[in-house]
Amino acid sequence: MADGPTINTIAERAGVSIASVSRVLNGLPTRQETVRKVMAAADELGYVRNAVARSLKSRRTHQVAFAMADVGNPAYLAMLRQIQPVLKDAGYRLVLHSTDAVVADEIDVLHSLGERYVDGLIMVPLRVTEAHLEMLDAARAPVVIIGQVPEGTRVDNVRADSRTGVKLAIDHLHALGRRRIGMINGPLDTVPGAARGAAYREALGGVGLPYDEDLVQIGDFYRAEGGRAVAELLDRVPDVDALMCANDLIALGALDVLRAAGRRVPEDVAVVGMDDTDLAAASWPSLSSVSLGSAERGRAAAELMLERLQGGDGEPRLVTVAPRLVVRASTAGAPVADFPAESRTDRKESAE
Amino acid sequence: MADGPTINTIAERAGVSIASVSRVLNGLPTRQETVRKVMAAADELGYVRNAVARSLKSRRTHQVAFAMADVGNPAYLAMLRQIQPVLKDAGYRLVLHSTDAVVADEIDVLHSLGERYVDGLIMVPLRVTEAHLEMLDAARAPVVIIGQVPEGTRVDNVRADSRTGVKLAIDHLHALGRRRIGMINGPLDTVPGAARGAAYREALGGVGLPYDEDLVQIGDFYRAEGGRAVAELLDRVPDVDALMCANDLIALGALDVLRAAGRRVPEDVAVVGMDDTDLAAASWPSLSSVSLGSAERGRAAAELMLERLQGGDGEPRLVTVAPRLVVRASTAGAPVADFPAESRTDRKESAE
DNA sequence: TTGTACGCGTTATCAA
């Protein structure tokens, strides 16, 4: 752990000036003899350039930050998996920020952008507050926001389209002949909860079904709470024949409860989840789910960021990613009997 | 996006020297009047200290790198989730490296340690080669390795204990009265594959069961391959009454195939997975699984790292994390009928 | 208590 050599050390050793060393190291035109001496000295000393000093001089860190609420959330994770390679291939390192769903932490991250330890920031805010907007306005580095921002906000923005996503699911259920389609949602004061609830109502209208409050049950975005909500709904509306769940965990809870209640899935009740996480393919029956394109959003955000970093300074851009309905056994008639070969569920595991 | 103010800007504005500005900003004893002027100027200018310049001076970046093969791997992810908050609380940022299971990339990461853009590195190598050892020896910053390293390697090291893990599972199955316990493994030339295969053989001996080659089937660490392997095993040994699977994905494949073959789980065949990923709780029946303590390993590694960063420079340390058998429906008699309330499967989802 | 001046390791300019 000896102190690392610098260009000064090399210069002494090679008997040249630090300017020459720098030139050689950066491949600038230099006499062969000098190149040789410098390279030899650098080699012997095990020289590695100091990234911090370079950054101070060049004003570029080759780092990009990605900030989201929770590393464990599969949706964010899907984004991360796409963002990482895009940045890596372009020569950027990824700095990870988990804000634990604390708004103050998000503001902190935006603030710290001024410290210039990264060249840019990709952020998935829980919701965009006034404080966010102020910081965004004052930001000294490019920012890409994944999620809804108020009209007119001057930031690059990547969005999902949960309205269309819910519509895909409702249309699908309707086409299967379901007419009593319930909705199990999370809290309505969250961005996803509100959006998905409204979309459900609208989609029902789209297929000519009446909106019935009794068919809607609010719980939380977790498995146990989802299950409880479904139990209540079953009590109240025994003839429900389909469940639109606001995310996959809720849908897993629905499967638990339906099974316990002796209802067959999908014969008696069809179930659709949302976010299309890995869990959807792992469950039994496997779960039809609406993908909101987390992976695609991550990739799009990373690409927008790279364009900014490479000098693009046009108007803020908006990218909207289309949702996709992934049909599996929970809506598709008879449960799949064979094991699935869908490659997307095949992920490598088990390190040691 | 105007150019940010520096302490010089503030000094001018406040009519004092940069030294005074620096002092105020760092809370060193200063006259009240000066403090006021400086703070005022800093406020008006929206000053934020430059992290790069500080790092160059202080020789500390307050960044730690975490390098593993694949962000999507749930085992690494579990580590990441623990490492992140530990570092964050200690004031360190996390730089994420995904090496895509390419050994050369791992070496790159070790090499880049010399660039001093991080204060330390936590790494989960696929396998430790000669090149690794050389780089580790020359490392100019603290390194913590999660995984097996050759005896005598001078690095902090955190290990799992898959041998004991497998033994827990076999003992459990044996206690349930199973006597024809099969093993579905991944390739034997991988570290986990070899270790788990050997552990299986040893554990059988421990409960007085003979080792029978016919009961072992090699596939790969994926669901479809796992399923295929199980199908072959069933063909060859129809009276198998339990399956020890080398990871959870394989176990999911086993459930698929057993279901298709009309074997009840666990009545006819009990199934145990490994790694205890989220998928284990999501499947039906829910999957008993051996946890190798990924989360605990992550936390331990982060804490070892912090100790080094805070000046600890004693002998290299070795931490071994104990495995744990999580019993669920796939071995536990009648499948659980109610929905589970295990909080560890409740993770927040769905951002938008 | 305050200011001057130097160093952290690089890159880049300008003479020589």
Next chain:
DNA sequence: TTGATAACGCGTACAA
């Protein structure tokens, strides 16, 4: 082609 030197932004002896 090369070397001395000035930044980059900050912290800090040392002197005033």
